[in-house]
Amino acid sequence: MSFVTRSHGDQAVTQKVPSARPRWAAGDGPGQRASTSELEAAYETFFRTHFTNVTRTVHLIVHDRARAEDIAQDAFLQLFRDWPRIAAYERPEAWLRRVAIPLAVRGLRRDALWSRVRGLFLPRLAPAPADPDVLEAVGRLPRAQRVAIVLHYYEDRPVAEIAALLGCGEATARVHLHRGRRRLAELLGEEGPDAPRR
């Protein structure tokens, strides 16, 4: 599954679509290197195709739109610097996610640290409501479980890819996913689903 932005009148709408694998750095013929202007144009196309979806995924992880846009920007900036090399990859978007997801996880880690520091000096906030909606429940998951849930349910990533993006083994990713779903079921007062098969 990949994502594509289409124009509908003045609005660009990004949708999930089956993967079409463009070779972003390809010159006109086989074995030819793209010129600088071709690379620039390819980067712009790639940016317009993927920026929205990277931002959306990161937003679902960090639950903060402005920060999600900043993180997506940082990831695309790193991509820009390495674009001549990355453009030749089969799936530059996979490389991009391997940059963006850890940035989001790092952001969550900083948040957790700050909330612990704040907790030392400030009175505790009121406990979360007993029956949160789905998104709020996702936001209450530990970060690895949250990332696994978003990547699996929003991006339809198989366990192997989730493991690669989280930087852990497949078994660990499966555990994160399973525990995340079980915790969500508890929070939402539902029966837990079966473990992921992929």
Added chain:
Amino acid sequence: MPLDDRLRQALDDEAAGIEPDVGRHLAVVRGRARERGMPARRLAVAVAAATAVVLLAWGATIDPEGILDSLLEPQSVSAPGASTRSLDDDASIAGARTG
């Protein structure tokens, strides 16, 4: 609705509400990429400017004729911080050691 479907639906709905201004972000990323290339150049300019200032200050405070005199007559060296011990002192110390 089963939990899996509920979850997918909620995440899809939430994500669909996020429509960043892609053109603006592209311009920002390009601008930041250009800025990233600057520090080395800025550092070189800053070092060159600092060197020029130091050289100018040194040129304004040092008397070239005084330096020339001191080079031609080593015994009369009396620059700040220089040893005030004379050659006679060295000779007497050498004499004391040998004799």
